[in-house]
Amino acid sequence: xxxxxxxxxxxxxxxxxxxxxxxxxxxxxxxxxxxxxxxxxxxxxxxxxxxxxxxxxxxxxxxxxxxxxxxxxxxxxxxxxxxxxxxxxxxxxxxxxxxxxxxxxxxxxxxxxxxxxxxxxxxxxx
Amino acid sequence: xxxxxxxxxxxxxxxxxxxxxxxxxxxxxxxxxxxxxxxxxxxxxxxxxxxxxxxxxxxxxxxxxxxxxxxxxxxxxxxxxxxxxxxxxxxxxxxxxxxxxxxxxxxxxxxxxxxxxxxxxxxxxx
Amino acid sequence: xxxxxxxxxxxxxxxxxxxxxxxxxxxxxxxxxxxxxxxxxxxxxxxxxxxxxxxxxxxxxxxxxxxxxxxxxxxxxxxxxxxxxxxxxxxxxxxxxxxxxxxxxxxxxxxxxxxxxxxxxxxxxx
Amino acid sequence: xxxxxxxxxxxxxxxxxxxxxxxxxxxxxxxxxxxxxxxxxxxxxxxxxxxxxxxxxxxxxxxxxxxxxxxxxxxxxxxxxxxxxxxxxxxxxxxxxxxxxxxxxxxxxxxxxxxxxxxxxxxxxx
Numbered sequence: 001x002x003x004x005x006x007x008x009x010x011x012x013x014x015x016x017x018x019x020x021x022x023x024x025x026x027x028x029x030x031x032x033x034x035x036x037x038x039x040x041x042x043x044x045x046x047x048x049x050x051x052x053x054x055x056x057x058x059x060x061x062x063x064x065x066x067x068x069x070x071x072x073x074x075x076x077x078x079x080x081x082x083x084x085x086x087x088x089x090x091x092x093x094x095x096x097x098x099x100x101x102x103x104x105x106x107x108x109x110x111x112x113x114x115x116x117x118x119x120x121x122x123x124x125x126x
Numbered sequence: 127x128x129x130x131x132x133x134x135x136x137x138x139x140x141x142x143x144x145x146x147x148x149x150x151x152x153x154x155x156x157x158x159x160x161x162x163x164x165x166x167x168x169x170x171x172x173x174x175x176x177x178x179x180x181x182x183x184x185x186x187x188x189x190x191x192x193x194x195x196x197x198x199x200x201x202x203x204x205x206x207x208x209x210x211x212x213x214x215x216x217x218x219x220x221x222x223x224x225x226x227x228x229x230x231x232x233x234x235x236x237x238x239x240x241x242x243x244x245x246x247x248x249x250x251x252x
Numbered sequence: 253x254x255x256x257x258x259x260x261x262x263x264x265x266x267x268x269x270x271x272x273x274x275x276x277x278x279x280x281x282x283x284x285x286x287x288x289x290x291x292x293x294x295x296x297x298x299x300x301x302x303x304x305x306x307x308x309x310x311x312x313x314x315x316x317x318x319x320x321x322x323x324x325x326x327x328x329x330x331x332x333x334x335x336x337x338x339x340x341x342x343x344x345x346x347x348x349x350x351x352x353x354x355x356x357x358x359x360x361x362x363x364x365x366x367x368x369x370x371x372x373x374x375x376x377x378x
Numbered sequence: 379x380x381x382x383x384x385x386x387x388x389x390x391x392x393x394x395x396x397x398x399x400x401x402x403x404x405x406x407x408x409x410x411x412x413x414x415x416x417x418x419x420x421x422x423x424x425x426x427x428x429x430x431x432x433x434x435x436x437x438x439x440x441x442x443x444x445x446x447x448x449x450x451x452x453x454x455x456x457x458x459x460x461x462x463x464x465x466x467x468x469x470x471x472x473x474x475x476x477x478x479x480x481x482x483x484x485x486x487x488x489x490x491x492x493x494x495x496x497x498x499x500x501x502x503x504x
Contacts, residue, residue, distance in 0.1 A: 001482060003381075037209055037211065039216070056307075056308035069379065069490070070489075071439070072207035074201070075201050076200045076201075076328065077198070077219075078197055078198065078313045078360075079310075079311070079313075079362045080196060080362060081198035081199050081219075081222070082221065082222045083223070084309065087165075090165070090220040091201070091220065092218035093201070093207075095207050096208045096209030097209070104379060108449055110448065111448075112447070114449075127255070127318065127356060128321060129253070182433075182434040183457050183462065185457070187323070187456045187457075194253075195254060196365060197360055202454065204439045205436075206488060210434075210435065234323055236322065236323075236456055236458060237322075239321030239322065289463065291468070319458075324455070324456065324459035325453060325455045325456070327471070328451065328452045328453075329450070330451070333473050333474070334473065334474045335473075335475070337474065341472075343453070343469065343471055344469065345459075346468040348459070348461030348463065
């Protein structure tokens, strides 16, 4: 199965393509280091400069937070949660790390499939 | 089906019962008012003063955020996300309100069933 | 929170009300007895004589199978899975019982909230 | 992210490796053809000849059914649903096709990551 990967939109000329890629891309936002055994906030957000539309047959259904090969948490949204208007889906998961992590997010668009963020390394110290 | 409701633990004498109720109770934390059509952060957290254990057959599997009779979003956690240690599961959903809301959270414990928070009213203005 | 319960529609006169109740009601279909430790098929189906519509803001988002106070499994459907036409959402969960069960299903309609099936007793023998 | 793909275990010599691959592999079982607009049963099953263990930190948390790049449905299981014993997780989704499909299943193991089935083509006729 094809998994769409993030592309740096500053390198893309065509406006429609910039918009298409940005609004589907999942992003992981968090600190670069964490304390072992303590709560650590990780924001997963879809899109940065452009918003994803909300249509009957076209919406972001869920995002997942992964650490390497391991899924940690999933956020599922239903109709109405984001005002049924263009949006940047956003959720903060509070996880408790035990060792260094390589975080990544997945976002699923009902029309354009699965999108994978860049990997974010987090150093976990005692 | 029984849905466990929040009880004010300051009114409970027995320590074990305080702990049992608090660590299972879902809480909604958010501002009292929001702007129509703008992102609004809602924290769902399980437990306040006491932590929930993490055991093979005993963990909080998911939380849901509801507005009245309508579910808005669900956060599902898997093994490892919270360090496999006692914890207070926590997730922030960013929703976009269109009118006044009555927010409520559900938390599901694999051993002790479904727990429902108190209702939190949010006034939504233009 | 209000949980809508099944009503026997043969006792209801008004056609629109029969339709409303039937198309939202979750039903558990399974054998009356099971063998301990062996796979056991449980069908969860929404509606019996009437189909639920599929609209932008009005669809069955998920069903859950419960044994007493304990959730066993959840089936979540996204746009397109049921042809975006009126339907009776249906899923078979294969569970492995260890003792007598009281099965129940929940169905969530994005417009009309949570619906709970009647309870089905299953005797589990060695 | 690595997605583990099905391998034909009859071509593998080492027993432990056969077991490892088989018990994690998702399989799609269904008819080769379907009628447009009519319900169509699709079984998703994890493993064929070998069972997956059930341990605190090692279980199959969910399966998803995909049609090409599009997810149709997800089945999530919690502790206790499969007797907390070795098992082959199994769920039947009833979908309503509108055109030819390429079905595929994903299974997520909390220890060994994401596993993808072979693709199954279904011809959908009027």
